[in-house]
Amino acid sequence: MEPDSLVEYGFRRAIVTITAVCCALLEIVDTTIINVALNDMRGSMGATLSEIGWVITAYAIGNVIIVPLTSFLSQQFGRTHYFAGSIILFTICSFLCGNATTMWELILFRFLQGLGGGALLVTSQTIITEVYPIEKRGMAQAIYGLGVIVGPTLGPPLGGYIVDNFSWPYIFYINIPVGVIATMLTLRFIKSPKYGERRAANQIDWWGIVFLAGAVGALQLILERGQEEDWFSSSMIVFFVVLCAVCLYLFIWREMVCKNPIVELRVLKNANLRVGTILSFILGFGLYGSTFIIPLYTQNSLGWTAYQAGLLMVPSSLMTAFMMPIIGQAIQRGVKQKYLAATGMFLFFIFCIWGYKVLTPDTGSDAFFWMLMLRGFGMSMLFIPVSTLSLSTLQGKQIGQGAAFTGMMRQLGGSFGIALITTFMTRRNALHRNDLITNITPDNPAFQQNYQGMVANFMHHGMAPNQAQAAALKALDGSIMGQVAVLSYMDVFLYIGIMFLICVPFILMLKNKTGQEKIDVSAAH
Template sequence: MAAQTLALPAQPPALPTGFKKWIIVITAITAAIVELIDTSIVNVGLNDIAGSLGVTIEDVSWVVTSYAIANVIVIPMTGFLQRYFGRKNYYIGSIILFTLSSYGCGFATNLETLILFRFLQGVGGGALLSTSQGLIYDAFPMSQRALASALFGMGIVLGPTLGPTLGGYIIDNYHWSWMFYINVPIGILAAFLSIAYIDKKADEVNIDRKSIQIDQLGILLLAVGIGSLQYVLERGEADDWFDDKTIQWLTVAAVIAIPAFIWWELRGTKEPVVDLRTLKNRNLSIGSILMVVIGYGLFTSVLLYPLFAQRIVGLTATQTGKLLIPGGLVTLPMFALAGRLLAKGISPRILVAVGYVAFSSFCFIMSTYTMDTPDNFFIYALIIRGIGLAFVNVPLINQSVSTLEPRQLPTGIAIVNMMRQVGGAFGVAITNTYVTQRVAVHRGDLVSNLQPGNPILTERLNAMTQGLAARGVNALDAVTGAYKNLDLIISKQALMISYLDTFKLAGLFFVVSFPLLFLLKSKKMDAATAKAVADAAH
């Protein structure tokens, strides 16, 4: 009886209620969304940043790459960093670092300074993403863990989706620095709310850091290996892959450091910074593979849709963003529905299967669109995408860690998150490379059909020539202009078909990986596991 008396009081007081509960939830979700927005918000402003700083577009792409590298290095180390600093301290410190770095990015007057602050922003941001779900879980009883996952899942999807929308609006109406300055008031508010309302857990009050071994070699190998791989994936296409010496050396670094990291974590140290033994768990290993596919699909769609809408259809950045709003509004209740269905005992595999079908349908629908497609057709496709992402993310994250032991959960959840980010990096690399290759192929096919003497071609050229002449262009320049216009039309058609091919490829990734869903063990989280997930740092 004594043991029971000591054990029972621990849970009820730990749960925040009323105003405090929802302040914590809103703060954590907002922090996660802001972090993920910053993974994509800069993409639409690279031209403006390059012009303002007087650098090339290739150079300024480091602004994206440095953030992604920092993110993917920090995420798997979350469990160790929280154990060492304490979750509350680590979370608040990361918010402050993210906020100060955002301000630094905004006032940067040269590329080097901007890249440095972007890297620091990525270090802080990786922690925001990794810790927010644990805070949200702690705000709900075990019976509502699925709802907590759904709330966090909204942030995972809304962040990358809202990034290009918000970035486009800022670029169209304000200076690019406001893409970073908007984080400052949000970060200050989040820091104050976290200090006031987030409680320290029992093991955070008196941390004995001397008893915690720091896996210095593991951290070094992880940073070199994952950082090098992320750089190669981010910069490969822009730098002509292995024709570039930096790509060559970093590929060698990744090939050496990643296997060395795996060996060291499994055999070389008793206190690994990332416990890779958890990947022996079938659900986690299969879930991690599926999460790579989901990351690929999420980031590829975030990259491809704005490019298609703006470069092919001719929409402005603001118009492109507005078409995302209906899909976002539909996605929110879908996350709640997914959470409710999980809570009622519906098999996660069924929900993930529905999400897979929906997202692959979005990809194949987009692969049929053209430059004449009405705006509302994009809205329908993006709604289907939102439903797919809602039904995939929450059930798959839960199912991936459902069969882990409680002590393995922090590492397991961190690995799942890292795999989504790595999948996104693979998606961007594959998309950029595939589009470039397909443009060359389709351009060659289109040009081969332009045979001299073709009456349709002759009629088209004559019409363009007469149109230019009617505007006052002299006869010789009108002919030259007609051929230039024809070349632009061919280039745009080749680019459009290449985008369609890339949407098909993304859909095929989902189709090919679909059978893996049936290898997941179907198990609902028991009370102990759910409690451990609540204590784990996401």
């Protein structure tokens, strides 16, 4: 089936677009909505903190394993059947997660749900791209980008509302009606391109699939569990590091010698795609890292609820939603993607420096509004240009292979971001605490004034002198830990900002394809 024969118009295009966006949102919202329900799950399941963490880890592993395989699986089973099957698997597993009676049942169903969800994300991008004419594909990327950028910020407030007003299984049950409707619309309206002959069982690169699943699955597990297990002091983490390295080496070797590789690594010879995969990684790092760090700060340092913390991110998402179509139009009119992407990176750097400046132990909610609006504006200028620029000098099936790389790297960037931020903050907390404690000395007049004032206050409220002294020291220690946490959050913003600033000159060095406003990304399945 020729790419143009997949183009739809009017009502059919609207239905296909809505179906694909809903499926992409289902997948992305599900990665963050569960975070605010973990305590309730842990209580009802009688699980330990370590066990409940596997609910997130299992989904992420399933997700990242399937993303690079979507191009092959679409070709093997047909786009329509593969997409519909993924929605059905995701929907059934949502029901099973809500009904799970043991911890390991829940973990298994979350892994299977992740396998279904990973396919929704990448395939949705291709479906949306293909139903628009080539000259309008910048707009198609903008529509898809809405789901990718807005989705992570919708999860926490939606999850907080459901947990506060219903119970945790409804976090999964809300997927069911959307999944049923999306399946019916997919089978009725979404066309499947002709890929040529399916591969026979003996032509399929089974070893490539095994090595890829082992490498990315082990890497995802290391990133999710490393900090909690204290990294290389844990024999489990060491085992999975070795497994990841061995599987990665065997996977690269296999794909270079195999006649029909499951992932075509030679496509990475393209310079734009190589830089694009790195930028996609950094984009995922910034998107998921900032979505992780801001609610953490507002809840732990400012005492906000999960619902309040989630709502804080909504205006930023609305700004992104407003700007996405405008950026899509700009690309259609011939504005070079590299200039838009470089501007987006610089704006994200400004957002990070702004965050570095406004964080205190008692920052008011008003201080975040314009800062987060700038984040939304910067993100809208990053996603579409990076996606299209990565694929701009590829042709035919290479575009689909390139899209799989950028999609996987965006997901891994988010996982790396959260893992590195968590580890970095633990180390910075220890460093800042040691620095601040050096000020607590008998010959420090500021400390003595504070300390004596607290002791006098506690004694005034009826405490014995020794109790008042202990309470004053405890209060001072709490104050120090609050300042330590804020200093660590500030460091995170500063270093993420520097990382984005460093990317700007590299983006400006990318080549532009003549007429790239009409990029054909029809094979990006």
